[in-house]
Amino acid sequence: MPQWRAVTGRSHEPRARFAEELRLLRAAKGESLRDLADRLGWDPSMLGKMESGRSLGSPEIVEALDQYYATPGLLLALWELAVGDPTQFKEQYRRYMVLETEAHSLWHFGVSILPGLLQTEGYARELLALGGAKGDELDQQVEARIGRRELLVEEDAPLFRAVIAEAVLRTPLRDDGEWRGQLEHLLEMSQRPNVTIQVLPQQAGLHGLVSTSVMFLRLLGGRTVAYAENAIRGELVEENASVEQLHHAYDAMRDLALNPAESRKFILRMLEEVPCEPST
Structure with a gap:
């Protein structure tokens, strides 16, 4: 299995934690945003907005990144936390969601x-x-929940x-x-x-x-x-x-x-x- 990094010392605010993980994963590969965009076929400006925390992107992009970085379910779990209201997720549950993928x-x-x-x-x-x-929020939460099932397959x-x-x-x-x-x-x-x-x-x-x-x-x-x-x-x-x-x-x-x-x-x-x- 991939050697996951410890979460100690990382940001525990869901949106910031998600953006931070994206930046660290790309840095570990030594790639530029343009390199990453060319490999995945996504707009580099969108990937840049996701890494800066200005956008969360779509579940399709996150799934592609999980596959590319060989982090099955980790990014989708973080994305699921980030798309919701951060106040509804207690510190312990946010930590659990990350540990689940490890x-x-x-x-x-x-x-x-x-x-x-x-x-x-x-x-x-x-x-x-x-x-x-309900509405778009419900659709996003459902997509993220179903995306986590990839962890088992x-x-x-x-x-x-x-x-x-x-x-x-x-x-x-x-x-x-x-x-x-x-x-x-x-x-x-x-x-x-x-x-x-x-x-x-x-x-x-x-x-x-x-x-x-x-x-x-x-x-x-x-x-x-x-x-x-x-x-x-x-x-x-x-x-x-x-x-x-x-x-x-x-x-x-x-x-x-x-x-x-x-x-x-x-x-x-x-x-x-x-x-x-x-x-x-």
């Missing part, structure tokens, strides 16, 4: 919604709209394990077709060698993460951090003892989950229950 393995438990890395466009759109986004993609509560799979989207597409996407992703999906059945009963969603990030050097969320707040957990306590709760909960093969069968049963689209 991790070489991730473990997630979702108590109420699917993890962003497994969401389809339809699922992301309905979920983000519930948060108040790159050549050096990290290992990803998702344990999903049964309640999540029994909470459909309003549009049956979009919900069908989401379930099909889960089945497709479960076949990838780096992705493991397990379902925690309702009959498993109470467990240590019954009201908490959590993502563990295994970073280069062996350190693990966690981001835990409930209905009120989210917290980046970096202190070893607290991470270990969460991990014990995760392991105990995972022991109650269906194995990957049984989980695929469960998702397939959910898919079969989705009403068929009316024939035309």
Whole structure:
């Protein structure tokens, strides 16, 4: 995997952080803006505005830059933070978003919604709209959310394990077709060698993460951090003892989950229950 640079000491204001990363990546290659523009086929003045913070560009440009610099998902994650209102992103969540792209393995438990890395466009759109986004802002947030999925399909993609509560799979989207597409996407992703999906059945009963969603990030050097969320707040957990306590709760909960093969069968049963689209 690419050797990510430490984020310590960097700007934590989303727009400035995004522009700073663009400048540093180009400088590391020893290229001018004109060189970069010639290689990517984009206007050098637009690239210059992005590096100065005067423009954020489009998700298409950011995706091209992620590919060119071999930073799968990093720039899109920073762009997603920058296009929104910076006040809505707490310091800890901004740091988590960057760490997510640096991790070489991730473990997630979702108590109420699917993890962003497994969401389809339809699922992301309905979920983000519930948060108040609309119009161009909603379109940008959806594109950025979907762009982050590239993290799981790159050549050096990290290992990803998702344990999903049964309640999540029994909470459909309003549009049956979009919900069908989401379930099909889960089945497709479960076949990838780096992705493991397990379902925690309702009959498993109470467990240590019954009201908490959590993502563990295994970073280069062996350190693990966690981001835990409930209905009120989210917290980046970096202190070893607290991470270990969460991990014990995760392991105990995972022991109650269906194995990957049984989980695929469960998702397939959910898919079969989705009403068929009316024939035309």
